[in-house]
Amino acid sequence: MKNTLKLIGIVALSLQIACSKTADYTKYLESGEIQYAAKPEKLKAYPGNERIKLRWFILSDQNITKAKVYWRNKSDSLEVPITRSAGIDTISVIIPLAEGSYSFDVVHLHADGVKSLAANTSSNSYGPSYISTLLNRGVNSHSFTPTNQGIVINWGPVEGTALGTKVNYININNDARQFVAAPTVNSSSYTRLLQNSTLEYRTMYKPDTLSIDTFYSPINYIPIKY
Numbered sequence: 399m400k401n402t403l404k405l406i407g408i409v410a411l412s413l414q415i416a417c418s419k420t421a422d423y424t425k426y427l428e429s430g431e432i433q434y435a436a437k438p439e440k441l442k443a444y445p446g447n448e449r450i451k452l453r454w455f456i457l458s459d460q461n462i463t464k465a466k467v468y469w470r471n472k473s474d475s476l477e478v479p480i481t482r483s484a485g486i487d488t489i490s491v492i493i494p495l496a497e498g499s500y501s502f503d504v505v506h507l508h509a510d511g512v513k514s515l516a517a518n519t520s521s522n523s524y525g526p527s528y529i530s531t532l533l534n535r536g537v538n539s540h541s542f543t544p545t546n547q548g549i550v551i552n553w554g555p556v557e558g559t560a561l562g563t564k565v566n567y568i569n570i571n572n573d574a575r576q577f578v579a580a581p582t583v584n585s586s587s588y589t590r591l592l593q594n595s596t597l598e599y600r601t602m603y604k605p606d607t608l609s610i611d612t613f614y615s616p617i618n619y620i621p622i623k624y
Contacts, residue, residue: 435462435506435514438489443502443521447611449494450521452502456480456487461508465489468503468516480506492610497525524605524613534615535563535579535601542624548589549597549622556581560601561612567597567622578602591622 436459444451456462465478478491499522506514536554543550547570553563562578569575569590579586579599591597601615 437514438504438517441517443519448525453490462506495523532615544624546589568592568595
């Protein structure tokens with residue numbers, strides 16, 4: 399009988415504590431103390447050359463005054479001041495970062511410190527290691543055409559991710575000229591090149607379709623002697 403009464407007492411006490419906590423939580427909610435700023439929408443990351451661009455939208459909440467961007471498990475951060483317009487705002491920020499992979503958390507804040515839930519994304523920063531893998535498009539052969547002070551370049555195979563090969567030279571009027579040989583082009587002709595000058599070429603790459611930067615292979619040279 400004593401054990402039964404003791405058990406009833408414990409249950410009653412537990413119910414009292416539970417009810418007390420529920421009442422406190424309800425009171426906390428009713429007081430309006432739990433608030434969230436509007437969350438960053440459609441957060442996207444764009445890789446670059448030792449940098450990453452982040453872009454997102456603010457669809458509502460005129461009280462947002464800044465954003466905090468976190469990476470490396472929140473050991474690094476960046477504060478982004480925000481001035482809201484009357485409509486939808488697009489926020490962009492470029493962060494200088496050493497080559498590597500990164501994950502980001504972005505939160506909005508009000509002036510009084512109220513935060514939003516975090517938006518997440520990840521991307522890569524490319525640098526010397528990636529650049530060292532880039533190959534210039536080969537040249538199978540080239541020949542000069544003295545009648546028009548020209549050159550014909552027969553291109554070799556090109557890497558599948560190449561955007562094209564940039565060609566630079568000086569013409570007979572000492573003007574710099576620049577052309578791009580598309581990956582699908584097998585032969586290119588250039589005329590009116592300055593005698594005893596140098597034609598240079600290098601191949602362009604983007605590691606990702608979202609990349610904000612173009613990367614280049616080392617430069618190769620062809621002496622002009624027609």
